[in-house]
Amino acid sequence: MAEEVRSIKDLRAAYYANTHAIDKRCQKHPTVLMIRTKNPCTGNVLEFCPECGQELINRDIAKAGAEAEAQIRNFKSYAVFERESIVSPKIAKETIGSYEIHTEQDAEAVNFVKRFATDYFKGRYEGNVILQGPPGVGKSHLALGMAKSLNEGFQKIGEKKSVVYMPVSELFMRMKEAFNLKGAKWEERATIKFLQDVDFLVLDDLGKESNVGNSIREGSSWAQSVLYRLLEGRTKTIITTNYAGEQLKQLYEPSLLDRILAGKDNVFRFKTDTESRRRI
Known part of the structure; x- marks a missing residue:
């Protein structure tokens, strides 16, 4: 020796x-x-060149870190919801059951999300679910309630499924911040792959990532590309948006809009004059 x-x-x-x-x-x-x-x-x-060699080492380290992060994030379990979701403290405790019913429309909205949550849970529906209407009517509340219902339902029967709630504007902000950060958690390719693989995904407030105030303009080519790639690989996405059909056509290219609306009888539309629940 x-x-x-x-x-x-x-x-x-x-x-x-x-x-x-x-x-x-x-x-x-x-x-x-x-x-x-x-x-x-x-x-x-x-x-x-020692500098070229160090750059190669750094790329290998970043790649290994991204792969390790992807393996952790892709692990399907009940804990994925708490670990990966971004939920405003204002609605963090809300469930479908806590949505107060004041009108017939409220009751219809609750029945709509309960029906699709059940169909998702029992594997009877492949497609997106869309809650559309003016701000403040409880779309985020109901979408979060659906996510929690699915996550807890699969937990009870011991089936490993991943559920994530994601505000669209927050998602894009974090991805932009990660542009120049090697191995960042929200790196574009890794984030899209993760969200493609999630079993059930809530995209909250779609359209907000492209607009300011009351103006409606077509989303940037980058934002549309990200959404297209994300939705291209998905079959069960719950979407909330303030925008109706014609407005969505102004925001998104036809091929992307087809993927947003994918499904059958899957849109619940709150009336445009529905009073904001924040004032009730």
């Missing part, structure tokens, strides 16, 4: 003795001198 250890030490010493900077600069990093090294075993000579 001692002979083997001395041999390894000798090889290391020989490697360092044959490694040195040379008067040659990297084309990519013109201020950095190249390194020349000679393999003590084979005699092969190699020249390399």
Whole structure:
């Protein structure tokens, strides 16, 4: 064993003795001198830029970190909802049962989400569910209630399913912040892959990511591309939006709109004059 250890030490010493900077600069990093090294075993000579080598190492580390994060995030379990969802404290405790019924429309809305939650749970429906109407009528409340109902239902029967609640504007903000951060949790490709793989996803307040105030304008090509790729790989997405059919046509390209509306008899529309529940 001692002979083997001395041999390894000798090889290391020989490697360092044959490694040195040379008067040659990297084309990519013109201020950095190249390194020349000679393999003590084979005699092969190699020249390399230490800065390029470090960049390669950094890419490998970032890739490994992203893959590890994806494995953790893709694990289907009850805990995914609490770990990955972004829920406003104002509605965090709400359920379908806590939605107060004041009008016939309220009752219809509750029955609508209960029916689709049951159909999702029992595997009887493949498609999206859309809650459309003016601000403040309780769309987010009901969508969150559906998400909780599904998550807790699958937990009770011991079936591993993943459920995530995601406000669209918050999602895009975090993805933009991650543009220049290597290995960031909200890196675009990893985030889209994660949200594609979630069994049940709530996209809350669709359209808000593209608009300010009362103006309606077509979403950016980047935002539309992200939504298209995300929805292209999904079959069960719960969507809330303040915008009706014609308004959605102004916001999104036809191919994306088809994927948003995918489903059958799947839209509940609150009347435009529905009073905000925030004032009730």
